[in-house]
Amino acid sequence: MHKNLIAGRWLDGTGVRENLSPSDTNDLVGLYAQASADDTQSAIAAAEHAQPLWAAKPPQQRADALDFIGAEILLRREELGTLLAREEGKTLPEAIAEVVRAGQIFKFFAGEALRIPGEHLDSVRPGIEVDVLRQPVGVIGIIAPWNFPIAIPAWKIAPALAYGNAVVFKPADLVPGSAWALSEIIHRAGLPDGTFNLVMGRGSVVGQTLVESPRVKALSFTGSSDTGRRILHSAGARFAKLQLEMGGKNPLVVLNDADLEQAIECAVQGAYFSTGQRCTASSRFIVEKGIYRRFSEGVQARLQALQVGHALHADTQIGPVAEQGQYEQNLAYVDIGLSEGAVLACGGRPLQRDTQGYYMSPALFVDAEAQMRIAQEEIFGPIACAIPADDYEHALQLANASPYGLSAGICTTSLKYAAHFKRHMHSGMVMINTPTAGVDYHVPFGGTKGSSYGSREQGRYAAEFFTTVKTVYTHA
Ligand code: NAD
Numbered sequence: 001m002h003k004n005l006i007a008g009r010w011l012d013g014t015g016v017r018e019n020l021s022p023s024d025t026n027d028l029v030g031l032y033a034q035a036s037a038d039d040t041q042s043a044i045a046a047a048e049h050a051q052p053l054w055a056a057k058p059p060q061q062r063a064d065a066l067d068f069i070g071a072e073i074l075l076r077r078e079e080l081g082t083l084l085a086r087e088e089g090k091t092l093p094e095a096i097a098e099v100v101r102a103g104q105i106f107k108f109f110a111g112e113a114l115r116i117p118g119e120h121l122d123s124v125r126p127g128i129e130v131d132v133l134r135q136p137v138g139v140i141g142i143i144a145p146w147n148f149p150i151a152i153p154a155w156k157i158a159p160a161l162a163y164g165n166a167v168v169f170k171p172a173d174l175v176p177g178s179a180w181a182l183s184e185i186i187h188r189a190g191l192p193d194g195t196f197n198l199v200m201g202r203g204s205v206v207g208q209t210l211v212e213s214p215r216v217k218a219l220s221f222t223g224s225s226d227t228g229r230r231i232l233h234s235a236g237a238r239f240a241k242l243q244l245e246m247g248g249k250n251p252l253v254v255l256n257d258a259d260l261e262q263a264i265e266c267a268v269q270g271a272y273f274s275t276g277q278r279c280t281a282s283s284r285f286i287v288e289k290g291i292y293r294r295f296s297e298g299v300q301a302r303l304q305a306l307q308v309g310h311a312l313h314a315d316t317q318i319g320p321v322a323e324q325g326q327y328e329q330n331l332a333y334v335d336i337g338l339s340e341g342a343v344l345a346c347g348g349r350p351l352q353r354d355t356q357g358y359y360m361s362p363a364l365f366v367d368a369e370a371q372m373r374i375a376q377e378e379i380f381g382p383i384a385c386a387i388p389a390d391d392y393e394h395a396l397q398l399a400n401a402s403p404y405g406l407s408a409g410i411c412t413t414s415l416k417y418a419a420h421f422k423r424h425m426h427s428g429m430v431m432i433n434t435p436t437a438g439v440d441y442h443v444p445f446g447g448t449k450g451s452s453y454g455s456r457e458q459g460r461y462a463a464e465f466f467t468t469v470k471t472v473y474t475h476a
């Protein structure tokens with residue numbers, strides 16, 4: 001059984017969770033301890049004790065620890081990728097790429113531990129000097145979703161540790177395997193006991209305890225908008241520092257002058273790979289009328305040729321849906337789209353494979369309207385809809401008509417429209433002639449409107465959340 005890591009010790013919880021593969025629900029990936037609220041409180045106390053010890057270590061020691069973690073992740077990419085693909089259902093190449101990303105993130109923040117920013121200025125008053133220091137926040141609660149079981153934890157844990165904080169990490173219930181493997185590596189990196197704690201278990205128990213504890217000074221959360229809103233109300237009321245990364249309904253605008261093959265590729269890659277389970281996945285194709293039919297037919301042809309299957313099979317291009325609830329929700333949205341009057345061009349059906357898993361064919365709705373539920377609500381599966389637009393201005397207006405604002409793409413050969421879109425699209429990330437999903441780790445990540453709350457993740461912008469600014473005036 002895989003145990004929780006609390007105060008440097010591996011401890012049983014109060015229950016056990018079976019981690020089953022969505023490619024084959026008879027494949028038991030492993031057994032994982034479930035922490036109680038008391039276990040979580042112990043982890044918070046351990047983190048509170050360890051944090052000043054960790055922050056007092058020389059930056060070189062923090063850098064070396066993060067570098068060790070990154071190096072081991074990279075070395076074990078195939079093994080960890082296989083575990084990830086098995087428990088989450090993305091294909092093996094996608095899973096290995098995610099593991100590599102996690103390793104690179106730790107390497108990046110190993111460097112950042114040596115470059116903690118600060119400023120020195122002359123005061124506006126004579127004889128006084130000003131220092132702007134960045135200091136650790138304290139104990140950080142990290143709450144992760146299931147769709148990137150190692151990369152999202154990495155991009156929260158690495159900066160938290162680099163800047164001298166202690167961590168209590170709660171992975172998603174569905175994917176404890178990758179979280180445990182990552183934690184086991186961190187455990188061997190030479191951190192003082194309690195600097196990093198793993199508490200696996202329910203959101204309503206472990207997550208809620210982190211959210212409510214006044215000793216947890218900051219919470220970095222990625223997950224659904226509903227949970228994010230709940231955390232905002234509860235932890236915001238006690239003035240915790242919050243970073244909430246939530247849902248998306250990302251548009252891909254395709255203009256008449258687009259390179260058709262490139263636009264089809266952006267659509268298929270961005271909307272359907274990783275089984276559409278990416279917060280940055282495009283789920284609304286907003287297509288100018290002159291190219292609409294050719295684009296829709298091209299996407300449909302590509303989808304019908306994609307191989308849906310077991311995450312570990314070599315010819316699989318689209319793995320299963322990650323869990324039963326999400327699977328049922330996806331199929332229900334197909335019915336909703338049909339009942340709203342959208343035309344199902346292809347897919348959206350359950351598929352039988354050799355093993356019992358959550359397989360479905362990738363779905364494309366055409367002739368959808370912007371106000372339909374399938375065009376407004378995040379589905380989080382391999383389902384997208386095509387909406388015709390009169391011209392660029394109309395397309396931009398439709399693209400912006402969403403409560404979300406995470407990532408947005410445009411396919412065009414017009415510099416004029418690309419430049420305009422870059423400035424006038426209301427989203428945290430804009431992609432020009434490249435899929436809406438697929439981001440770099442050394443630059444900021446996050447959205448606007450209902451997609452994100454708080455400061456950006458990743459790259460040097462992570463310092464904003466994981467440090468507290470102190471302004472010091474010295475009269476020499
Ligand atoms: P979720 O909100 O159900 O769960 C996320 C995490 O919150 C899990 O660890 C869960 O156990 C925990 N949780 C649940 N209830 C809680 C509570 N009351 N208090 C504290 N924690 C609680 O989300 P999910 O289904 O795991 O992930 C899918 C969602 O994540 C999608 O909406 C997707 O768009 C979003 N997502 C966003 C980003 C981004 O960066 N914007 C990235 C990936 C996924």
